[in-house]
Amino acid sequence: MKYRTVFDIIGPIMIGPSSSHTAGAARIGRVARTLFNGNPTEANIYLYGSFAQTYKGHGTDVAVVGGILDFDTHDPRIQQSEMLAKKAGIAVSFHEEDAITDHPNTMRIVLENEQKSMELVGISIGGGKIEIIEMNGFKLRLSGNHPAIFVVHHDRYGVIAAVSNLLAKYEMNIGHMEVSRREKGEEALMVMEVDQNVEQKLLDELSSLPNIKLVSNIHE
Amino acid sequence: MFRNAAELIERAVSDEISIAEVMIQQEVEETGRSREQVIERMRANLDVMKAAVKRGTTEDIKSVSGLTGGDAKKLQAYIAKGNTLGGDNLLDSVSKAMATNEVNAAMGTICATPTAGAAGVVPGVLFGMQNRLQPTDDEMIDYLFAAGAFGFVIANNASISGAAGGCQAEVGSASAMAAAALVQLAGGTPEQSGEALAIALKNLLGLVCDPVAGLVEVPCVKRNAMGASVAITAADMALAGITSRIPCDEVIDAMYRIGQTMPVALKETAQGGLAATPTGRRLEAEIFGVSMDK
Numbered sequence: 001m002k003y004r005t006v007f008d009i010i011g012p013i014m015i016g017p018s019s020s021h022t023a024g025a026a027r028i029g030r031v032a033r034t035l036f037n038g039n040p041t042e043a044n045i046y047l048y049g050s051f052a053q054t055y056k057g058h059g060t061d062v063a064v065v066g067g068i069l070d071f072d073t074h075d076p077r078i079q080q081s082e083m084l085a086k087k088a089g090i091a092v093s094f095h096e097e098d099a100i101t102d103h104p105n106t107m108r109i110v111l112e113n114e115q116k117s118m119e120l121v122g123i124s125i126g127g128g129k130i131e132i133i134e135m136n137g138f139k140l141r142l143s144g145n146h147p148a149i150f151v152v153h154h155d156r157y158g159v160i161a162a163v164s165n166l167l168a169k170y171e172m173n174i175g176h177m178e179v180s181r182r183e184k185g186e187e188a189l190m191v192m193e194v195d196q197n198v199e200q201k202l203l204d205e206l207s208s209l210p211n212i213k214l215v216s217n218i219h220e
Numbered sequence: 221m222f223r224n225a226a227e228l229i230e231r232a233v234s235d236e237i238s239i240a241e242v243m244i245q246q247e248v249e250e251t252g253r254s255r256e257q258v259i260e261r262m263r264a265n266l267d268v269m270k271a272a273v274k275r276g277t278t279e280d281i282k283s284v285s286g287l288t289g290g291d292a293k294k295l296q297a298y299i300a301k302g303n304t305l306g307g308d309n310l311l312d313s314v315s316k317a318m319a320t321n322e323v324n325a326a327m328g329t330i331c332a333t334p335t336a337g338a339a340g341v342v343p344g345v346l347f348g349m350q351n352r353l354q355p356t357d358d359e360m361i362d363y364l365f366a367a368g369a370f371g372f373v374i375a376n377n378a379s380i381s382g383a384a385g386g387c388q389a390e391v392g393s394a395s396a397m398a399a400a401a402l403v404q405l406a407g408g409t410p411e412q413s414g415e416a417l418a419i420a421l422k423n424l425l426g427l428v429c430d431p432v433a434g435l436v437e438v439p440c441v442k443r444n445a446m447g448a449s450v451a452i453t454a455a456d457m458a459l460a461g462i463t464s465r466i467p468c469d470e471v472i473d474a475m476y477r478i479g480q481t482m483p484v485a486l487k488e489t490a491q492g493g494l495a496a497t498p499t500g501r502r503l504e505a506e507i508f509g510v511s512m513d514k
Contacts, residue, residue: 001221001376006247007261009334009371009380009397010342010364013268016324017436019332019339020381050383053489054434056508057285059327074329104383104487126381126389127334195252 002125012128014073020105021051021058024124026078029067031132032109032120035150035216040111043068043085043092049104051124052096064107065092073128108134138180138189146175146193151206152214155181155188159211163190166209170202187213221246225373225414225468232410239400239410240365243372262361262368268331269320269343275328276319283325285507288437292319310452313348317341317448318441325437333364334371334380334393337436340444341394342367345402345451353405367401370417377469378476382429383488385479387443392424392475395447399454408459418464418471420454425471426478428486430493433504439494 003009014023033040045064047055055061059078065085066078077084085092103123110119121134132142135150142148149167153159160179167174173195181188198217206215222228222242231242247258275281277296282289295315298304304311317340324330324339333342346355346363355363371380374393379385399416403409408416424447432438464471485492494500504510 001223003372003375004250006243006258006365006368006372007265009375010262010265010368011331011333013265013329013331014336016327016330016336016339019334019336020383021436022336023332050488053491054431057431057434057490058436076329079327104484104489105381124381126379126384127375128332128336 003127003129008127008129012073014128015076015078018058019128020124020126021054021060022063023073023128024105024130025051025060025063025107026067026071026073027128027130028107028120028122028124028132029064029109030070030072031122031130031218032111032118033068033070034218035120035135036111036116036118037216038113038116039088040068040090040113042112043090044095044110045092046095046097046108046110048097048099048101048106051105051107052098055094061094064109068109068111135189137182140178140180140189140191142178142191142193147195147197148218149192149194149198149203149206150216151190151212153188153190154211154213155185156211159209160190162209163206166202166205167192167194170199172196172198172202221250222373224377225370225417225472228369228373229410229414238362238366239369239404239413240362243365243369259361262364263357265331266357266360266364268329269333270347272320272323272328272330273316273343273347276323277315281322281326281328283322283435283437284327285433285435285437287432287435287503287507288325288441289322291441292316292322306449309349309352310449312351313345313448313452314445316347317344317444320344321441321444325435325441333367334375334397335382335390337382337440338390338394338444338447340441341391341447341451342398342401344444344448345398346405348448349402349405349452355405359405363401363405366404366413367397370400370413371397374472378472379479385476386427386482386487387429388424388427388475389479390429391443391447392421392427394444395424395451395454396421398448398451399458402451402455403458406455406459408455412458414468415463416454416458418466418468419457419462420450421471421475422464422466423450423454425475428482428493429488430486430495431488431490432495432500433507434490434495435507
């Protein structure tokens with residue numbers, strides 16, 4: 001089931017004009033900002049399919065920038081987001097792509113600052129609901145609607161067990177989990193959707209485990 | 221969890237509860253939130269809908285492009301003259317559906333139902349029928365849960381995205397949801413709600429998504445109007461005892477398959493249909509200040 005709650009259907013409360021092109025875009029931008037976990041100085045946004053064809057008319061551009069500024073779908077500041085991004089020192093560029101993607105509403109967001117860079121691919125599946133299908137080249141399938149923990153780690157034995165043991169210690173229930181790696185023994189990504197928001201203390205403890213490179217999370 | 225309309229209706233009938241109640245119970249089970257939290261969240265959605273309808277029928281709305289705005293108000297003035305052909309309640313619903321979508325086009329605050337482009341239909345029918353049915357606030361909230369229950373089925377078995385399934389997936393779904401919920405509000409049975417859904421959706425099958433200049437304005441605002449009127453007609457037919465020869469889940473499946481086979485030019489890319497007419501192209505060039513032969 002792609003949609004699990006009635007508020008995916010009656011909702012979200014949002015700024016018009018399009019739930020998939022405005023609210024969905026804002027949500028993808030906000031997930032990118034959350035996972036980047038810092039202030040980007042540069043944002044490159046690559047648009048595919050219907051997003052590429054109609055993004056100006058649908059306000060997709062202002063919405064995704066609003067999301068990158070951490071605004072919710074109904075935040076009226078979305079309308080001034082491009083000006084506010086400039087003020088916040090973020091250089092934003094849009095790129096219209098011709099490539100055919102599996103889903104007609106696909107966008108790739110690349111956020112950067114002097115320390116780091118992060119790449120995320122999201123799709124907007126309708127009614128404001130989104131899925132994140134790729135992060136830093138790792139394939140995944142994640143609804144942005146539940147709290148989730150992202151762990152980038154070295155692909156070594158025992159890492160997954162150590163992470164899940166720690167979650168058990170904090171009495172966190174894992175609803176959905178994915179592990180993905182580029183190559184055997186190289187960098188890997190673990191994503192866990194959990195039932196409740198994650199405490200900072202747990203994130204800190206996760207970061208200090210062996211073979212962990214980066215820990216990030218999405219709040220509900 | 222109900223997976224299709226047949227299971228939804230079956231659960232309402234066997235437990236002797238309304239469609240809205242089935243949805244509320246499932247939401248509580250699925251999210252772990254309390255019944256009160258779930259109902260309060262829907263009340264907040266209802267309040268946003270109320271405010272958008274009020275804005276659209278009383279203020280001078282104009283979209284950024286200038287393509288839409290003011291038609292809901294025009295229709296209210298026409299109704300006030302007391303000489304409508306279609307009947308005051310029907311046209312009031314139509315006006316209120318357009319009001320919401322005009323506010324949406326002007327980048328105002330709305331509640332997506334099930335999407336922003338089709339956000340007018342469900343509240344339009346509800347507030348347009350308010351004078352006729354005199355619902356309490358709780359009954360209005362139940363109407364939204366019933367609409368949501370059927371929308372949930374459509375979204376999970378077909379699509380509610382114009383880019384994925386054309387406008388039949390947006391205004392078509394919204395009209396079907398409103399028809400089914402209106403039957404509940406008027407005192408009909410869960411089975412009649414299903415029939416109303418099938419009748420409404422059948423009549424909007426094949427509807428393409430062809431927004432002029434890629435804006436959610438033309439023809440979206442007027443399609444919300446039609447979605448509201450189809451919903452009311454379908455609800456009346458179901459309440460009269462008329463059934464759909466094709467069962468409601470099969471209609472939903474047909475909608476999905478039509479969406480799959482529809483050309484990309486007719487799925488929210490602004491490359492076909494009304495968007496590709498000479499006037500559509502001219503408006504696009506004017507709005508974005510670009511040459512016609514881009």
